[in-house]
Amino acid sequence: MLHARLVGTLASAALLAGLTVPAFAQSGEVNVYSYREPGLIQPLLDVFTAETGIKTNVLYAGDGLLERVESEGEFSPVDVVLTVDIGNLTGAKDKGLSQPITTAAIERVPAELRDTDSDWVALSLRARVFYVSKDRVDATALTYEDIAKPEWKGRLCTRAGDHAYNIGLIASRIELWGLDKTREWLTAVRDNLAYPPTGGDREGPKNILAGTCDLSITNTYYMGVMLNNEAEPEQKDWANSARIIYPTSEDGDGTQVNAAGAFIAKYAPNVENANKLIEFLLSDEAQRLYADANYEFPAVPSVSPSELTLSWGQLVPSKVSLVEIAAHRAEAAALVDELQFNAGAQN
Amino acid sequence: MGLPILWLAAAAFTAGPGGGLAASMLPIALRDTGALMACVGLLAGVIGLVAAWLVTHHDFPGRAWFEWLLMLPLAIPTYLAAYCFTELLDFTGPAQTLLRTITGAATAKDYWFPQIRSFPGAVLVFSLVLYPYAYAACRAFFLMQSGTAHAAARTLGAGGWRTFLAITLPVSRPALVVGATLAMMEVVNDLGAVQYFGINSLTAIIYSTWINRSNFGGAAQLAVTIVLVIAVLILAERAARRAEARTGARESRGAARVGLTGGHAILATAACSGLLLVAFGLPIGQLLYLASRQLTVASISMTTGPLLTTLGLALAGAIVTVTGGLFAAHRGRSRSVAARGAIRIATLGYAIPGTVLALGLLQPLGIADRWINGVTRWAFDWTPGLVLSGSVAALLYVYAIRFLAVSHSTLHEAMDRRGPSMLDAGRVLGSRGLDLFVRVDLPTLAPALAAAATLVFVEIIKELPATLLLRPLGVETLATLVYAKANTALFAEAALPALAIVLAGIVPVILATQLGARRKV
Numbered sequence: 001m002l003h004a005r006l007v008g009t010l011a012s013a014a015l016l017a018g019l020t021v022p023a024f025a026q027s028g029e030v031n032v033y034s035y036r037e038p039g040l041i042q043p044l045l046d047v048f049t050a051e052t053g054i055k056t057n058v059l060y061a062g063d064g065l066l067e068r069v070e071s072e073g074e075f076s077p078v079d080v081v082l083t084v085d086i087g088n089l090t091g092a093k094d095k096g097l098s099q100p101i102t103t104a105a106i107e108r109v110p111a112e113l114r115d116t117d118s119d120w121v122a123l124s125l126r127a128r129v130f131y132v133s134k135d136r137v138d139a140t141a142l143t144y145e146d147i148a149k150p151e152w153k154g155r156l157c158t159r160a161g162d163h164a165y166n167i168g169l170i171a172s173r174i175e176l177w178g179l180d181k182t183r184e185w186l187t188a189v190r191d192n193l194a195y196p197p198t199g200g201d202r203e204g205p206k207n208i209l210a211g212t213c214d215l216s217i218t219n220t221y222y223m224g225v226m227l228n229n230e231a232e233p234e235q236k237d238w239a240n241s242a243r244i245i246y247p248t249s250e251d252g253d254g255t256q257v258n259a260a261g262a263f264i265a266k267y268a269p270n271v272e273n274a275n276k277l278i279e280f281l282l283s284d285e286a287q288r289l290y291a292d293a294n295y296e297f298p299a300v301p302s303v304s305p306s307e308l309t310l311s312w313g314q315l316v317p318s319k320v321s322l323v324e325i326a327a328h329r330a331e332a333a334a335l336v337d338e339l340q341f342n343a344g345a346q347n
Numbered sequence: 348m349g350l351p352i353l354w355l356a357a358a359a360f361t362a363g364p365g366g367g368l369a370a371s372m373l374p375i376a377l378r379d380t381g382a383l384m385a386c387v388g389l390l391a392g393v394i395g396l397v398a399a400w401l402v403t404h405h406d407f408p409g410r411a412w413f414e415w416l417l418m419l420p421l422a423i424p425t426y427l428a429a430y431c432f433t434e435l436l437d438f439t440g441p442a443q444t445l446l447r448t449i450t451g452a453a454t455a456k457d458y459w460f461p462q463i464r465s466f467p468g469a470v471l472v473f474s475l476v477l478y479p480y481a482y483a484a485c486r487a488f489f490l491m492q493s494g495t496a497h498a499a500a501r502t503l504g505a506g507g508w509r510t511f512l513a514i515t516l517p518v519s520r521p522a523l524v525v526g527a528t529l530a531m532m533e534v535v536n537d538l539g540a541v542q543y544f545g546i547n548s549l550t551a552i553i554y555s556t557w558i559n560r561s562n563f564g565g566a567a568q569l570a571v572t573i574v575l576v577i578a579v580l581i582l583a584e585r586a587a588r589r590a591e592a593r594t595g596a597r598e599s600r601g602a603a604r605v606g607l608t609g610g611h612a613i614l615a616t617a618a619c620s621g622l623l624l625v626a627f628g629l630p631i632g633q634l635l636y637l638a639s640r641q642l643t644v645a646s647i648s649m650t651t652g653p654l655l656t657t658l659g660l661a662l663a664g665a666i667v668t669v670t671g672g673l674f675a676a677h678r679g680r681s682r683s684v685a686a687r688g689a690i691r692i693a694t695l696g697y698a699i700p701g702t703v704l705a706l707g708l709l710q711p712l713g714i715a716d717r718w719i720n721g722v723t724r725w726a727f728d729w730t731p732g733l734v735l736s737g738s739v740a741a742l743l744y745v746y747a748i749r750f751l752a753v754s755h756s757t758l759h760e761a762m763d764r765r766g767p768s769m770l771d772a773g774r775v776l777g778s779r780g781l782d783l784f785v786r787v788d789l790p791t792l793a794p795a796l797a798a799a800a801t802l803v804f805v806e807i808i809k810e811l812p813a814t815l816l817l818r819p820l821g822v823e824t825l826a827t828l829v830y831a832k833a834n835t836a837l838f839a840e841a842a843l844p845a846l847a848i849v850l851a852g853i854v855p856v857i858l859a860t861q862l863g864a865r866r867k868v
């Protein structure tokens with residue numbers, strides 16, 4: 001009897017020990033450099049930590065993270081880099097800063113939204129659209145070519161031309177129209193600007209409310225984020241002064257789409273946890289958070305965008321792929337410099 | 348100490364001809380930066396000069412208070428002033444909202460209101476927050492001056508204004524140049540405000556070339572250009588300091604104060620109060636208002652981490668920099684020209700924008716780290732990883748380079764004032780070396796050491812560009828936090844950390860001015 005009890009106790013103890021061991025093996029940390037605003041990314045990371053026990057250490061910077069990873073070299077502590085734009089993803093691969101992602105989860109996104117060698121993966125999509133004043137603009141459909149026309153003189157606003165979001169748009173135009181037509185278009189757009197580009201994407205809607213401009217080139221998700229901003233309720237007013245138009249191209253091509261994504265650093269110290277993080281970010285749960293909390297378009301097609309997002313209209317994406325956009329970024333940047341876009345209207 | 352500059356010079360020369368951004372935007376950047384510097388130098392200089400003149404040459408109600416209160420804007424970093432004034436004067440801010448309520452207007456096109464986010468707006472904001480440099484320089488000069496010229500002018504019947512125009516203004520030109528130059532160097536250093544106002548300054552272009560164009564070589568070339576511009580400024584400032592030394596007699600009895608009465612007294616008090624209100628009262632009022640709306644658990648916990656980090660870095664940085672300054676001040680007194688030359692170069696750091704320094708340090712530190720790891724791997728079969736880059740050590744290094752000049756000049760002046768007699772007396776009594784240092788040097792320099800330390804402390808709290816680029820993973824200072832929030836149009840969320848920056852800076856600024864006052868015995 002005593003033997004049986006002893007064996008039973010030992011067996012239970014062994015079973016319990018066996019159950020706890022995986023928990024120890026799973027905990028650890030993952031170091032993240034993020035281009036994305038902390039407000040948008042921290043909630044996702046918190047859920048990740050709650051579910052897996054893996055601690056996340058985040059460094060946020062609007063710029064300079066790739067350069068930093070490069071100069072840190074093989075001793076860089078970063079595991080995962082979260083980017084806001086395709087350029088940083090392809091740029092990382094070109095500079096040899098990434099390694100292939102091994103989690104099978106990346107097959108949940110279509111092939112054009114991930115690297116052929118699995119060096120990067122898109123996590124969410126956003127479209128670059130026109131926010132137009134509800135009071136002062138009647139048009140319900142506009143093309144990208146429209147904003148270059150004289151009737152928009154002094155009515156356009158956007159952020160700096162060399163910011164990644166605008167570079168993506170200009171690069172997509174170069175792919176679609178060629179460099180010369182894009183140059184003409186960008187010159188006219190520059191001369192229609194109401195003021196020299198300043199601020200971020202939210203400044204546009206703010207200035208629409210102020211009446212300083214009538215059309216702002218801004219990303220889609222800001223509408224949702226501003227409309228639901230409890231910490232700064234005046235941003236709701238900014239958003240409410242405008243409505244979204246999904247611009248198309250005169251030849252029938254759709255709206256320019258960019259991707260926020262991630263890559264794993266080449267010398268990542270916690271490769272397994274890095275893959276776990278990416279696996280989480282591609283899970284239904286995280287993708288739904290991207291959709292519902294951030295008002296973005298999930299990269300995983302089976303997860304649908306939030307109702308608010310859908311209420312802005314039907315997104316018909318441009319056929320210019322992410323990789324094609326990335327390929328023209330250098331040209332786009334050179335064009336912005338050549339035309340001195342950031343100095344504002346010149347004619 | 349010259350490492351970052353040398354590295355950048357090397358990169359600049361080995362890089363190809365700067366096409367692209369450098370070629371197209373450089374002329375605009377030079378023009379915009381030059382214009383901004385000139386206007387701010389002028390405006391801040393004039394404000395500082397007039398304020399200093401009022402406060403040192405006259406007596407009026409509240410004068411003693413204003414003397415140090417007028418230094419307070421020093422606690423406000425330039426980027427913070429930019430964010431605050433924009434919040435105040437922007438379309439959605441209190442000023443325009445009030446105007447719209449009164450006039451019943453609906454949009455900005457219905458009434459005229461100056462656009463704050465513009466070149467004139469930038470000049471105004473910079474001048475309001477940088478005039479203390481000119482104020483301090485002019486005030487120190489006036490206090491040092493002999494009062495005889497002024498007394499003579501008054502016996503000949505000249506009134507206050509005539510004395511000012513005919514005597515004070517010409518004589519104080521050197522001090523004005525010194526103060527204005529300091530203000531101009533701060534303008535060149537700024538990154539946050541110029542980006543916010545959409546001004547294509549040299550520093551903003553450098554940052555953009557490196558980050559957005561991934562063109563380190565091009566950025567290095569632009570950085571070297573800035574260094575040359577700064578060098579010219581410094582030569583002008585040094586020439587002015589020599590002129591100042593010539594015209595100022597070292598009498599301890601300054602100009603007698605003219606008591607103001609009636610209308611003049613009211614005017615003086617009003618002018619000083621007005622300046623203080625606009626330059627300091629408005630921003631801090633704005634911050635207090637925004638912070639009071641954000642006094643949630645979340646925002647407090649968001650602030651405490653960076654607050655402690657900032658204070659810690661500032662303290663460590665102050666200690667390191669003042670120690671370096673003491674060393675430099677001693678070496679600066681040596682007879683060797685080489686030593687004095689080396690000190691000159693070392694103190695150039697103040698004039699170099701933080702962005703440029705960080706740029707010049709990133710690669711060398713990376714290389715040094717790889718070398719260190721190589722050595723440890725060979726000797727002990729162990730790699731410590733990143734020791735220098737992206738570390739607190741890197742931050743302290745860049746702070747020391749940037750602010751060495753501040754501690755050095757303070758200590759240098761104090762040593763001058765002290766004269767050789769103290770040390771000689773100590774030597775006669777048998778004290779040498781370390782003993783002499785600890786028992787005579789340190790105690791007599793204590794006030795100056797404290798003044799230098801507090802000045803460096805404030806500057807580090809405000810520092811943004813270098814910290815932004817070099818900070819370690821997970822380290823956020825108050826400055827980087829405010830910058831991040833402001834750049835995503837969420838400045839109001841950063842009101843509490845922003846307030847912390849100013850409050851943390853006020854105490855040292857007051858201390859520094861009081862300590863400075865006591866030195867004049």
